[in-house]
Amino acid sequence: MSTAPALGYLLKHAHLRFxxxxxxxxxxxxxxxxxxxxxxxxxxREPMSQLEVARTLRIDRxxxxxxxxxxxxxxxxxxxxxxxxxxxNVVELTESGREAFDAAEVAYAGVESAFLAGVDGQQFRxxxxxxxxx
Amino acid sequence: MSTAPALGYLLKHAHLRFxxxxxxxxxxxxxxxxxxxxxxxxxxREPMSQLEVARTLRIDRxxxxxxxxxxxxxxxxxxxxxxxxxxxNVVELTESGREAFDAAEVAYAGVESAFLAGVDGQQFRxxxxxxxxx
DNA sequence: TATTGTTATACTCTATAACTATA
DNA sequence: TATAGTTATAGAGTATAACAATA
Numbered sequence: 001m002s003t004a005p006a007l008g009y010l011l012k013h014a015h016l017r018f019x020x021x022x023x024x025x026x027x028x029x030x031x032x033x034x035x036x037x038x039x040x041x042x043x044x045r046e047p048m049s050q051l052e053v054a055r056t057l058r059i060d061r062x063x064x065x066x067x068x069x070x071x072x073x074x075x076x077x078x079x080x081x082x083x084x085x086x087x088x089n090v091v092e093l094t095e096s097g098r099e100a101f102d103a104a105e106v107a108y109a110g111v112e113s114a115f116l117a118g119v120d121g122q123q124f125r126x127x128x129x130x131x132x133x134x
Numbered sequence: 135m136s137t138a139p140a141l142g143y144l145l146k147h148a149h150l151r152f153x154x155x156x157x158x159x160x161x162x163x164x165x166x167x168x169x170x171x172x173x174x175x176x177x178x179r180e181p182m183s184q185l186e187v188a189r190t191l192r193i194d195r196x197x198x199x200x201x202x203x204x205x206x207x208x209x210x211x212x213x214x215x216x217x218x219x220x221x222x223n224v225v226e227l228t229e230s231g232r233e234a235f236d237a238a239e240v241a242y243a244g245v246e247s248a249f250l251a252g253v254d255g256q257q258f259r260x261x262x263x264x265x266x267x268x
Numbered sequence: 269t270a271t272t273g274t275t276a277t278a279c280t281c282t283a284t285a286a287c288t289a290t291a
Numbered sequence: 292t293a294t295a296g297t298t299a300t301a302g303a304g305t306a307t308a309a310c311a312a313t314a
Contacts, residue, residue, distance in 0.1 A: 008167050010262035011149040087272040087313045119261045127253045128144035221290045221295040
């Protein structure tokens with residue numbers, strides 16, 4: 001008698017597999033999946049502070065510091081004090097950062113559709129959204 | 135313009151939320167979600183070696199050592215050398231371990247149905263299975 | 269006083285390498 | 292020689308606490 005995998009196992013390994021695939025696909029652009037998530041938040045909006053990015057991604061602000069340190073070192077993002085509130089940093093993609101991100105976005109989309117081949121991606125997303133809101 | 139969450143974000147937080155809920159629900163039984171996963175493998179089959187359990191769960195055998203150390207300390211599992219191959223340990227639930235597991239299984243099932251309320255659990259499982267096999 | 273960013277630190281999780289014993 | 296279990300160790304990943312600058 002073999003038993004069906006527990007839901008926790010399925011969720012863990014689905015996440016793990018996707019993270020591995022995206023990390024591999026993004027590696028040529030000098031970023032990983034976590035970096036991409038932060039850049040994605042920064043790319044399509046008004047400039048944000050570090051804390052706003054961290055809250056959007058539900059990660060700690062101290063984690064954001066290290067993540068942005070690395071992206072800044074690579075010349076992908078820039079930080080400057082917010083002129084209207086000098087406690088804050090305005091974080092923005094650099095020009096080359098945006099180029100890298102645009103290319104990374106194509107790679108990410110490719111991984112995502114390959115990963116979702118064989119399932120209804122729209123519905124799967126909706127289901128996951130529901131589970132997060134529950 | 136707000137952007138839909140990335141698939142990686144959804145997978146990460148769905149897993150995280152479920153892990154948090156199960157850890158909380160299992161805490162009264164002295165185990166967490168990872169422990170439960172191992173016990174679940176051990177509970178409904180013939181006795182297994184540590185390595186077989188580790189492979190079933192796709193975790194490293196060194197991780198399994200620490201996990202079983204803790205469960206053995208709590209009297210939930212026992213280890214003894216396999217008489218037919220003394221390199222192996224036969225791992226089994228103790229009597230009290232099985233009682234704890236039976237109760238934990240009820241709690242886990244409760245968390246699972248609460249978590250899946252509002253979605254088609256059968257289909258969600260099938261989708262996750264597909265994604266793992268991809 | 270409260271907030272933002274930073275640093276130092278610690279804790280969890282997990283894997284790799286090397287060892288022991290058995291085969 | 293190879294395998295199972297163990298130990299020591301190290302590397303991610305992330306969080307908590309304390310501090311500096313600013314509001």
